[in-house]
Amino acid sequence: MDNVILEIKNLSKSFAKNKVLDGINLTLKKGSVLGLMGENGAGKSTMMKCLFGIYAKDEGQFIFDGKITNFKSPKEALENGVAMVHQELNQCLDRTVTDNLFLGRYPTRAGIIDEAKMLKDANKLFASLNMNVNPSTIMRTMSVSQRQMVEIAKAVSYDAKIIVLDEPTSSLTEREVQKLFSIVNDLKKKGVSFVYISHKMDEIFEICDEVSVLRDGKLIMTKPTKETNMNELIAAMVGRSLDKRFPDVDNTPGDDYLEIDDLSTKFEPQLENISFKVKKGEIFGLYGLVGAGRSELLESIFGIRTIASGSIKVNGKKMRFKSSKDAMDHDFALVTEERKLNGMFGKDTIRFNTVITNLNSYKKNGMLNNILMEEAANRQIKQMKTKCVSCDELITALSGGNQQKVIIGKWMERQPDIFLLDEPTRGIDVGAKYEIYQLIIQMAKQGKTILVVSSEMPEILGITNRIAVMSNHRLAGIVNTHETNQEELLRLSAKYL
Numbered sequence: 331m332d333n334v335i336l337e338i339k340n341l342s343k344s345f346a347k348n349k350v351l352d353g354i355n356l357t358l359k360k361g362s363v364l365g366l367m368g369e370n371g372a373g374k375s376t377m378m379k380c381l382f383g384i385y386a387k388d389e390g391q392f393i394f395d396g397k398i399t400n401f402k403s404p405k406e407a408l409e410n411g412v413a414m415v416h417q418e419l420n421q422c423l424d425r426t427v428t429d430n431l432f433l434g435r436y437p438t439r440a441g442i443i444d445e446a447k448m449l450k451d452a453n454k455l456f457a458s459l460n461m462n463v464n465p466s467t468i469m470r471t472m473s474v475s476q477r478q479m480v481e482i483a484k485a486v487s488y489d490a491k492i493i494v495l496d497e498p499t500s501s502l503t504e505r506e507v508q509k510l511f512s513i514v515n516d517l518k519k520k521g522v523s524f525v526y527i528s529h530k531m532d533e534i535f536e537i538c539d540e541v542s543v544l545r546d547g548k549l550i551m552t553k554p555t556k557e558t559n560m561n562e563l564i565a566a567m568v569g570r571s572l573d574k575r576f577p578d579v580d581n582t583p584g585d586d587y588l589e590i591d592d593l594s595t596k597f598e599p600q601l602e603n604i605s606f607k608v609k610k611g612e613i614f615g616l617y618g619l620v621g622a623g624r625s626e627l628l629e630s631i632f633g634i635r636t637i638a639s640g641s642i643k644v645n646g647k648k649m650r651f652k653s654s655k656d657a658m659d660h661d662f663a664l665v666t667e668e669r670k671l672n673g674m675f676g677k678d679t680i681r682f683n684t685v686i687t688n689l690n691s692y693k694k695n696g697m698l699n700n701i702l703m704e705e706a707a708n709r710q711i712k713q714m715k716t717k718c719v720s721c722d723e724l725i726t727a728l729s730g731g732n733q734q735k736v737i738i739g740k741w742m743e744r745q746p747d748i749f750l751l752d753e754p755t756r757g758i759d760v761g762a763k764y765e766i767y768q769l770i771i772q773m774a775k776q777g778k779t780i781l782v783v784s785s786e787m788p789e790i791l792g793i794t795n796r797i798a799v800m801s802n803h804r805l806a807g808i809v810n811t812h813e814t815n816q817e818e819l820l821r822l823s824a825k826y827l
């Protein structure tokens with residue numbers, strides 16, 4: 331077993347009565363990448379958190395580098411050669427990159443933190459990874475994708491033997507993904523092993539040597555990537571084969587409804603002279619490379635960003651929202667891409683998170699009514715097929731993808747007239763994506779106007795009526811979905827680079 335770095339034997343774990351991992355057996359080879367796939371809530375993150383010392387396993391063994399190991403904390407895991415990049419970033423946003431890199435292991439000299447050494451080491455680390463990051467930057471001022479890259483660099487800096495990457499590319503730009511893959515390939519050659527968790531098939535096939543599939547806490551299959559294919563993986567994940575990835579887009583858009591005219595924003599990154607019209611009952615896609623300004627556009631419409639010039643009209647009536655509350659009062663809704671910062675109350679239950687933006691609808695005689703709130707939460711759990719024990723569970727107890735479903739559900743409860751969706755299916759598994767697509771199409775058929783940002787080409791081509799492509803904060807073109815193709819979208823997204 332010389333070439334094996336980690337053996338997982340008969341691993342089981344329950345949260346209360348919920349058996350989340352059930353007798354898992356798995357081996358990770360030295361210098362290789364093992365992909366881990368499975369539906370939302372299948373147990374992927376939990377399995378790796380047991381190894382990493384965040385959760386205590388109930389049964390089974392980890393044999394790491396030939397020895398039975400049972401890390402009691404992430405600190406112990408890190409010190410012994412296991413690092414993990416988490417699905418949900420957990421960084422001190424008001425501190426610098428350097429602080430975040432060395433948190434919990436500040437180098438000291440004569441009892442005093444050695445700032446100079448920290449800075450030097452940080453610069454060395456980024457240079458060795460060929461990354462362009464200023465270590466003195468405050469995290470909050472960086473984009474999500476840069477913050478994610480810092481987290482990856484941090485994992486690498488521990489000289490770990492195993493690095494677990496839990497959906498590491500969810501907000502990386504295409505170029506950063508390629509950089510990550512080249513880092514992974516370099517470290518592989520040095521004998522580092524990876525567990526790579528992702529819902530993105532193309533990544534799994536590009537970077538993984540082997541792939542394992544979990545379903546409902548059980549290990550369903552492990553195969554060399556070369557010997558399997560997408561259909562086999564999907565069937566293993568969902569327990570049946572999905573004949574279609576997208577439902578029929580059979581809505582009929584009406585008249586022009588939302589009009590954006592010559593919109594520019596005031597602060598960086600500045601949007602320049604954006605104009606387009608969206609019809610009532612239309613699904614309007616916004617495509618572009620990460621950083622092209624799509625999220626900023628949605629935020630400007632929603633009253634979060636300061637508009638410098640231009641106008642927004644709904645049904646011919648001028649709107650200029652001063653806040654998101656103002657936008658919500660006019661029946662707009664926005665699902666943000668960064669749920670942890672903007673969308674979620676982590677210390678509260680699924681029920682609370684479902685009703686919070688819509689409290690007035692759950693009042694009876696002026697008082698909040700528990701039954702109505704519970705009904706709402708259960709309605710959305712059912713509609714979104716959220717995997718949970720009950721609506722009284724804390725939202726943080728859900729898997730990443732299931733948290734996203736709760737956030738979408740809460741906006742569904744508001745029945746918005748204009749629905750802005752920013753990467754709504756990020757982190758959501760293939761089966762559940764289909765359900766969300768169906769809901770979007772159904773809403774459009776009810777006459778709702780939908781703007782959806784997606785970086786996934788097949789998705790934007792699969793569920794929209796028209797697509798606006800943004801390039802470097804400008805509008806590069808608008809195309810009819812059934813008349814366009816991947817090449818045209820790519821060409822437009824590079825128009826102003």
Ligand SMILES: Nc1ncnc2c1ncn2[C@@H]1O[C@H](COP(=O)(O)OP(=O)(O)OP(=O)(O)O)[C@@H](O)[C@H]1O
Nearest residue numbers: 345350370371372373374375376727728729730731
């Ligand atoms: N701290 C916790 N307390 C209670 N239940 C939990 C906790 N963490 C996870 N679970 C439950 O364990 C199950 C597996 O969750 P896990 O996060 O491992 O899923 P996952 O495969 O990573 O899914 P995703 O693709 O959505 O990230 C879920 O049903 C979840 O609700």
Ligand SMILES: [Mg+2]
Nearest residue numbers: 375417729730
């Ligand atoms: Mg997970």
